[in-house]
Amino acid sequence: METIVKELFPLLKEITGYIYPNEIELQWGILVVVYPYVTGLVAGAFILASLVKVFNVQELQPTYRMSLLTALAFVIVAPLPLLAHLGHPERSFEIFFTPNTRSAMAMFGFVYAWYLMAVLLLEIWFDYRGDIILWVKTEKGWRKWIHKIISLFSKDTSERALRFDKKAVKVITIIGIPSAFLLHGYVGFIFGSVKANPWWSSVLMPIVFLFSAIVSGIALLLLIYMVVTPLRAKEIDMACLDKLASYLFYVMIIDFSLEALDFIHRIYESEESIKILAELFSGKLFVSLIVIQLLIGMLIPLGAIASVKMFRTPGELKKLIYFVSALLVQVGIFTTRWNVVVGGQLFSKSFRGLMVYKMTFFGLEGLLTSIGLLLLPFIILYILFNILPPWEKAREA
Amino acid sequence: MKSLWGKIPEQIPRLSVLLVILVVLFIVVRSRLVPPDFGKYGHYRASAVDEIISQEIRYAGHEVCAECHDDVVGAKKAGYHKNVACEVCHGPAVAHTEDPGSVELRAPRARRYCPLCHEYRPSRPTGFPQIVSNSHNPMKPCITCHDPHDPKPPVTPKECHACHGAIARTKSLSHHVYVPCTRCHETPDEHKVRPRIVVASKPKTREFCGECHAKDAPSEKSIPRVDLATHGERYVCWQCHYPHLPEAR
Amino acid sequence: MxxxxxxxxxxxxxxxxxxxxxxxxxxxxxxxxxxxxxxxSEKAKKWVLTNGYSPAEHYWGMGVAINKCIGCGRCVDACKRENNVPREPFFFKTWVERYRIFKDSETIVDSPNGAINGFEYPRVEKKAIIRSFFVPKLCNQCNNPPCVQVCPVGATFKAEDGVVLVDSNYCIGCGYCIQACPYGARYLHPVTQTADKCTFCYHRITNKMIPACVEVCPTQARIFGEIKKKASPLVRFMRMNKIGILKPSLNTEPKVYYANLDMEVK
Known part of the structure; x- marks a missing residue:
């Protein structure tokens, strides 16, 4: 208690205008910023994977399994920041056992379980099953056993069984696309349905979340593909990379239009809250919203990829531009989440004043934990790449 | 039968077993962890309500005090503080009612306590008795002159601003600063004792203000004039103007 | 036929x-x-608590007469004492706001430490005030409570008598209800790490008493009582006054009714 109170006292002096006295403590800090960012990556990576299976985009074949494993690695981490920010993490099971069906947040249990179990794990299982049986035959020791357990001791590699695998993957992907939409759209709904908060309350919120999720997912896969392939001493498939960048470009344009629509709509309607929101944009959120999210995270990468598409660019320079753009997009999408989650808590619901958010470095809800949580998926991904190598070569082995 | 079994791809039974295990596990764990009275009356733990009502009561309520302190309560009932509960000043009293011998209640005697209510604040409703403590017998504790249980002023206030501080301060900044209250308001002596029952009067005619502001009034030249015949004839002057701070300058 | x-x-x-x-x-x-x-709901109608109180027979509300409030802050003090609310200036089940509306229509609102020690008078007021008053605030005990709607686990709920309560032994401390409350009436209790808010002093009103803030209000600016009974102090209050509620556009249907509510109060 003392530490909480000690941190709050200096904030009293930094308030501008009038806020309700209980509002000084920000409830959702950086961990809740990490959560929608990570789920966004999951949804984006999965949707990229489905492009290959459902829409038959052959150029993207090299990233198919990589996308699935990336989605898995991030979806495992997704609930951790939520868990860490709870006042009573030990009671979190209540969300699964006595969910309030009217609560957007309670749907987390269902959506998460459905997505993890019914979609992601099943699709990976069906996709890898044939390969795993082949691997088991040649392997020894713990690796053999891990693979045996993962395959649920499956042995059937007949033509019929493999055909069934393929069919199943296709069906699951088709179910999976709306599921991935649901997973992230619902995260947007958690914010978009809070009528008390005019910065959050918007019908567009789920859709904006969804498209920014796809943007971040594609950009992440582009980064992973560009880092992992040289590490394996393999040549980067330029056709695949171009296709990734194209998709990134198109989805970014949709995302940008949606965000612009949301913004223009607010300004044009200029409801009661517009004065305090304008104060927020021009002050505390100026750098993160206008400079980082809009300029660095959106306009510069858009311009860069557009110019690569328009002019003939040598391969190496192209790679560099793609890489830097994807990196900037990640920064941009992270600040998008920041501006929604933290930005929405920086103004009083009395519409008369602004609060401050002081991020701590150490502690369960600090910056260090967040960085750890953002690195954890990559460690999990490394392990997954080891157990279930996604490269084409492994299929023949 | 056997042939039908053979037609099912082997993936299905394997996954089904896993699914059944998971579902059974979920049901078993759920039945263990969900409190038995959850959802009895609504989507919440029924016993939570009994836990909430078992919270300790600290404020005893205004009726209890009279059981022992009937003399004080009786005196208070007749005075201005009749609706001020004892615990407002003396603090939560349940502990005292349970063990009057050892738990004593506070009785704020310091001068800074009464101004919490009675210090002059422009936001306070007019007519609520207010003082400016810096000029109102500074250094003297309030209780030397006022009995908090029957807080009638030792002397009936002579000046209007004793109660109407906000108006007095407004007027002091206005052009009407030298117009005494009694020039416009008739104040029977009873008003000072029973202010809400015997009220002061307000000017009833336009001609009253006209005594100074009419075109032909025999008053000082700098005073603004209006033609009573054409200027807002439907209203008494104070229905539009605020005489304590007239807007025309 | x-x-x-x-x-x-x-x-x-x-x-x-x-x-x-x-x-x-x-x-x-x-x-x-x-x-x-x-x-x-049939079962709940017959529900009798351990102290003999049956929630379904009551329906509580509060009236606030703004032009009676003197801003002394005794309600804030009593609330904290009665309900073990931390004394620090970040946790309030009730607080009092002061509104000063100036001639140029600028409005300044303040509530120093929730007004637990009353208000200081700014020695020099820069501009002419056209009206000024105090407004006590508390949980509005909404009939359509957004906090209950969003609670993922059923730790906050509307009892049969209309009072919105928090089960501190079941709350997971996610803070969603605090975000959903349009009135800033909720806070995360720093000791229990669970959501907390005004309960109309549920432990008192179920024992035939009135809430602590109503008990100590020296000017009867707060009126507590039944909404649906034929006659009660609150019903009388609602007959005698023009009533306003806070943020009506959000359709939360508050059960805290303000007499003489000013348009600047949000």
Whole structure:
């Protein structure tokens, strides 16, 4: 208690205008910023994977399994920041056992379980099953056993069984696309349905979340593909990379239009809250919203990829531009989440004043934990790449 | 039968077993962890309500005090503080009612306590008795002159601003600063004792203000004039103007 | 002719009943909690708490007479003492705001430490004030509470008597209800790490007492009572005054009623 109170006292002096006295403590800090960012990556990576299976985009074949494993690695981490920010993490099971069906947040249990179990794990299982049986035959020791357990001791590699695998993957992907939409759209709904908060309350919120999720997912896969392939001493498939960048470009344009629509709509309607929101944009959120999210995270990468598409660019320079753009997009999408989650808590619901958010470095809800949580998926991904190598070569082995 | 079994791809039974295990596990764990009275009356733990009502009561309520302190309560009932509960000043009293011998209640005697209510604040409703403590017998504790249980002023206030501080301060900044209250308001002596029952009067005619502001009034030249015949004839002057701070300058 | 009509109506009633039963059955498969909701509300009507209080027989509300409030802050002090609210200036179940509206229509609102020590008078007011007053705030005990809607686990709920309560032994401390409350009436208790807010002093009102803030208000600016009874202090208050509620556009349907509410109060 003392530490909480000690941190709050200096904030009293930094308030501008009038806020309700209980509002000084920000409830959702950086961990809740990490959560929608990570789920966004999951949804984006999965949707990229489905492009290959459902829409038959052959150029993207090299990233198919990589996308699935990336989605898995991030979806495992997704609930951790939520868990860490709870006042009573030990009671979190209540969300699964006595969910309030009217609560957007309670749907987390269902959506998460459905997505993890019914979609992601099943699709990976069906996709890898044939390969795993082949691997088991040649392997020894713990690796053999891990693979045996993962395959649920499956042995059937007949033509019929493999055909069934393929069919199943296709069906699951088709179910999976709306599921991935649901997973992230619902995260947007958690914010978009809070009528008390005019910065959050918007019908567009789920859709904006969804498209920014796809943007971040594609950009992440582009980064992973560009880092992992040289590490394996393999040549980067330029056709695949171009296709990734194209998709990134198109989805970014949709995302940008949606965000612009949301913004223009607010300004044009200029409801009661517009004065305090304008104060927020021009002050505390100026750098993160206008400079980082809009300029660095959106306009510069858009311009860069557009110019690569328009002019003939040598391969190496192209790679560099793609890489830097994807990196900037990640920064941009992270600040998008920041501006929604933290930005929405920086103004009083009395519409008369602004609060401050002081991020701590150490502690369960600090910056260090967040960085750890953002690195954890990559460690999990490394392990997954080891157990279930996604490269084409492994299929023949 | 056997042939039908053979037609099912082997993936299905394997996954089904896993699914059944998971579902059974979920049901078993759920039945263990969900409190038995959850959802009895609504989507919440029924016993939570009994836990909430078992919270300790600290404020005893205004009726209890009279059981022992009937003399004080009786005196208070007749005075201005009749609706001020004892615990407002003396603090939560349940502990005292349970063990009057050892738990004593506070009785704020310091001068800074009464101004919490009675210090002059422009936001306070007019007519609520207010003082400016810096000029109102500074250094003297309030209780030397006022009995908090029957807080009638030792002397009936002579000046209007004793109660109407906000108006007095407004007027002091206005052009009407030298117009005494009694020039416009008739104040029977009873008003000072029973202010809400015997009220002061307000000017009833336009001609009253006209005594100074009419075109032909025999008053000082700098005073603004209006033609009573054409200027807002439907209203008494104070229905539009605020005489304590007239807007025309 | 009459016969056939009768027959028809009989038939259609039977059909309607059948359809009713069918839809009821189908929905029951989808949402098991829906089935016994009616049964549950029947049960809740007969519910008697351990102290003999039956929630279904009451329906509570509070009236606030803004032009009676003197901003002394005794309610804030009493609330904290009665309910073990931390004394630090970040946790309030009730607080008092001061509004100063200036001639140029600028409005300054303040509530130093929730007004637990009353208000200081700014020695020099820069501009002319056209009106000024105090407004006590507390949980509005909404009939349509957004906090209850968003609670993921059922740790906050509306009791049968309309009071919104928090189960501190079940709350997971996610903070969603605090975000959803448009009135800033909730806070995360720094010791229990669970959501907390005004309960209308539920432990008092179920024991035939009135909330602590109402008890100590020296000017009777707060009126507590039954909403649905024929006569109660609150019913009288609602007959005698023009009533306003806070943020009506959000459709939360508050049960804290303000007399003489100013448009600047949000």
């Amino acid at each position: 009459m016969e056939s009509l009768k027959d028809k109506s009989k038939n259609s009633v039977a059909r309607r009943n059948f359809i009713k039963k069918l839809t009821f059955f189908c929905t029951s498969l989808l949402i098991p909690s829906f089935v016994n909701s009616r049964e549950k």
